Amino acid sequence: MKSFSFFSRFSNPFQLPLFRSNLVFPASSCARPFHNSEIMSSVTNASVKVLVVGGAYGGLSAALNLLDLSRGKATRMAPRLGDPTDRKKVDIKFRIVDERDGYFHLIGSPLAFASAPEAERFWVKYTDIAALRDDAITVIQGSVSKIDPATKTATILDSKTKKQYEESYDFLIAASGLRRVKQVVPQALTKEEYLEEAKKQIEAVGVGEGVQNRKGVVVIGGGAVGIEMASEIALVHPTQRVTLIHSRERLLSAEPLPAEVAEYAVAALRRLGVEVVLGHRVNSSVQYADGKYLLKLSDGTKRTAGAVIWALSKQQASSSYLPKDTLDEDGLVQIDSTLHFKNDLPNSKYHYAVGDIAKWSGIKRCGAAMHMGFLAANNIYQDILASIGFIKAPKYVTFPEVPPMIALACGKEAISYSQEEGAAVGEDIMKMFFEGDLGFRICWDYLQLGKENVVAEDAETPEEVKTLEKKIDVVAISA
Numbered sequence: 150m151k152s153f154s155f156f157s158r159f160s161n162p163f164q165l166p167l168f169r170s171n172l173v174f175p176a177s178s179c180a181r182p183f184h185n186s187e188i189m190s191s192v193t194n195a196s197v198k199v200l201v202v203g204g205a206y207g208g209l210s211a212a213l214n215l216l217d218l219s220r221g222k223a224t225r226m227a228p229r230l231g232d233p234t235d236r237k238k239v240d241i242k243f244r245i246v247d248e249r250d251g252y253f254h255l256i257g258s259p260l261a262f263a264s265a266p267e268a269e270r271f272w273v274k275y276t277d278i279a280a281l282r283d284d285a286i287t288v289i290q291g292s293v294s295k296i297d298p299a300t301k302t303a304t305i306l307d308s309k310t311k312k313q314y315e316e317s318y319d320f321l322i323a324a325s326g327l328r329r330v331k332q333v334v335p336q337a338l339t340k341e342e343y344l345e346e347a348k349k350q351i352e353a354v355g356v357g358e359g360v361q362n363r364k365g366v367v368v369i370g371g372g373a374v375g376i377e378m379a380s381e382i383a384l385v386h387p388t389q390r391v392t393l394i395h396s397r398e399r400l401l402s403a404e405p406l407p408a409e410v411a412e413y414a415v416a417a418l419r420r421l422g423v424e425v426v427l428g429h430r431v432n433s434s435v436q437y438a439d440g441k442y443l444l445k446l447s448d449g450t451k452r453t454a455g456a457v458i459w460a461l462s463k464q465q466a467s468s469s470y471l472p473k474d475t476l477d478e479d480g481l482v483q484i485d486s487t488l489h490f491k492n493d494l495p496n497s498k499y500h501y502a503v504g505d506i507a508k509w510s511g512i513k514r515c516g517a518a519m520h521m522g523f524l525a526a527n528n529i530y531q532d533i534l535a536s537i538g539f540i541k542a543p544k545y546v547t548f549p550e551v552p553p554m555i556a557l558a559c560g561k562e563a564i565s566y567s568q569e570e571g572a573a574v575g576e577d578i579m580k581m582f583f584e585g586d587l588g589f590r591i592c593w594d595y596l597q598l599g600k601e602n603v604v605a606e607d608a609e610t611p612e613e614v615k616t617l618e619k620k621i622d623v624v625a626i627s628a
């Protein structure tokens with residue numbers, strides 16, 4: 150095992166590199182000039198309307214960082230760079246639409262589905278998020294079913310009123326992620342239903358008080374999610390018998406990661422007491438009685454279990470509301486490095502996509518989603534400043550190509566991999582990337598969701614900007 154010192158230099162492991170070179174980008178190659186008042190043309194009260202589809206890591210990062218900029222302040226996630234005199238207060242009204250009634254810490258799903266206290270903690274209703282208590286922000290529980298880019302109009306189905314209506318916008322930020330299967334992520338849309346869903350799964354896999362099931366849990370699928378699901382069950386319910394079955398000869402077989410990472414994962418799972426079965430496909434799983442399952446494997450063997458978790462990486466982009474020609478064959482939004490929609494769409498310069506829904510290099514990660522949200526906020530702010538003639542042309546920041554990297558929780562340990570540092574495993578890695586709550590506190594504080602009226606560290610002079618830039622270089626790495 151490699152010792153691991155590199156990451157300890159960094160205070161926020163979920164952040165992608167924010168090096169100066171990709172933050173302050175010359176306007177020349179990617180500037181899309183605006184005519185004065187072009188953005189405002191569709192609104193009567195002169196405020197800019199920003200519609201955010203999806204209120205999770207990517208969407209909240211975009212909205213909250215842009216809120217900071219609109220107040221003439223530095224952003225909460227990184228001080229705004231460049232010339233500090235390029236600042237102006239602008240009036241922006243945000244509509245954040247999400248099918249759920251709250252922010253769900255998705256990367257904590259494996260723990261939420263194993264432990265009731267974490268299940269409760271990881272879903273925070275939007276009404277309980279201090280950062281969203283702002284006159285400029287309206288959160289709507291509903292589903293965006295259609296976007297017409299030509300007229301910049303969204304069709305929204307409001308979950309509470311059940312009414313469908315149209316809403317115009319000046320900028321759209323698509324941050325609606327991927328749809329994932331049940332047992333891996335909650336399917337519920339309200340906190341109350343979600344807690345019921347989590348309770349059922351915890352009872353099925355647990356051995357807690359009043360829970361009879363000690364007949365073993367089989368997790369099917371040895372990708373990142375399956376590894377984390379098996380680990381969390383084993384960690385929270387140490388007397389439970391947990392088996393992870395994967396059809397290929399090595400774990401993480403679908404990820405562009407070196408074999409060493411998979412080997413570290415197998416070893417960490419075994420240290421947790423998880424039985425790892427490789428190279429066997431589960432052909433069928435039949436529930437023949439309450440809490441009793443019969444599994445048939447590809448080698449003809451049979452196994453029984455008290456609970457079965459399918460942790461296959463079935464996922465679909467949540468992009469059906471967008472025009473087909475903006476999407477690739479997997480439904481991901483095609484973007485350029487400034488995060489604008491790429492295709493020759495009418496008004497593409499007003500349409501951004503961030504997070505999992507965007508087609509980009511690298512393994513899908515919440516760190517990347519938050520970082521993209523931050524970059525989109527900066528670019529929209531530039532768009533607005535240019536449109537009102539405050540600057541000549543927008544100076545966009547760009548999102549670099551992302552090499553494969555991962556941080557994977559495995560009980561008390563975590564495994565990390567990046568091209569520069571290679572693979573590492575240990576409890577120190579767990580602490581750094583996830584702390585004790587699968588990264589809930591890290592993400593929450595990074596987005597500063599618990600605070601109203603955030604005032605970020607700011608710079609007034611070019612010298613102060615340089616000092617802050619240096620600090621940012623030190624806050625660089627990813628999960």
Ligand SMILES: Cc1cc2nc3c(=O)[nH]c(=O)nc-3n(C[C@H](O)[C@H](O)[C@H](O)COP(=O)(O)OP(=O)(O)OC[C@H]3O[C@@H](n4cnc5c(N)ncnc54)[C@H](O)[C@@H]3O)c2cc1C
Pocket residue numbers: 202203204205206207208246247248249253255256257258259291292293294324325326327329333334374377467470503504505506513514515516517518556557558628
């Ligand atoms: C079990 C699991 C473990 C993971 N572990 C890690 C990890 O350790 N580290 C890491 O970096 N990443 C991890 N990931 C990946 C990470 O969760 C994603 O990369 C991240 O959630 C992407 O954020 P996002 O904001 O783009 O999308 P999401 O978090 O998927 O949020 C999308 C939001 O959009 C809403 N929405 C969808 N469609 C619509 C619509 N039509 N109208 C309105 N709202 C809509 C959804 O309700 C949701 O709130 C994990 C993922 C899973 C499933």
